[in-house]
Amino acid sequence: MTKFGTEREVGEKLIEAVPPSKKGMMLTLSLTSLLFAYSVYACQLFIMGDAHILWLILAVLISTTILIVTVRPLAKWNRRFWMNSLLLVHIFINFYGFLLASDLDRPYSTGLSIIAALLLLLAIVLVYRTTIYDFPSTHKPLMKDARRLHFINITTGIFLVFVTLFFLWAFLLFSGKATLGFLMLFVPIIGWILSYALQMKLLANQQKAAAYAIVFIQTAVIVTGIVLWIIGM
Secondary structure, three states: OOOOOOOHHHHHHOOOOOHHHHHHHHHHHHHHHHHHHHHHHHHHHHHOOOHHHHHHHHHHHHHHHHHHHHHHHOOHHHOOHHHHHHHHHHHHHHHHHHHHHHHOOOHHHHHHHHHHHHHHHHHHHHHHHHHHHOOOOOOOHHHHHHHHHHHHHHHHHHHHHHHHHHHHHHHHHHHOOOOHHHOOOOOHHHHHHHHHHHHHHHHHOOHHHHHHHHHHHHHHHHHHHHHHHHHOO
């Protein structure tokens, strides 16, 4: 670290290294998310007579963090893991905000739901860009394989997050208290995280066939689960 300068100097270099298009997207995401959070909270409070203060705090906190690391990044916050962690948490929180916005009276629900959907789309695009293009694999021969596996895993991961949030919302709506079934909702996401990490480990060890076998099984299980759920409806 000392070879490159202080943390502040490295951060300044990282600001210069961030493409203007990505920086603009990050600023748009963070600032619009802040306005969206306050707007949804105000509508809930003054129109519905009820508000979710915990959601507001989390939404403001994650949006402000993204804004800070975009305007004044530190070296450790610009690694792929940390940036994607922020974006994925933002997607998780903002999807819940989408559910809150859709529950408002019209025309407020229509406008805010559209904004929430656009914010979700922008965050997803940034996750893909950060993972696949901004931080490519250091092993040149494996770059295409790494990008392919990242793309598949990010897609299935985002899908699992949305499905988990939907069932979580339905569970809290009809049950209202945490049970063993509540904790079971997070099993698919935990399994996805372990599978993703194992694939990257195998790929780094030049075991491409094993990595692709795992992602095939993972995708097959998810597709099978969707089909069984649709049939059972």
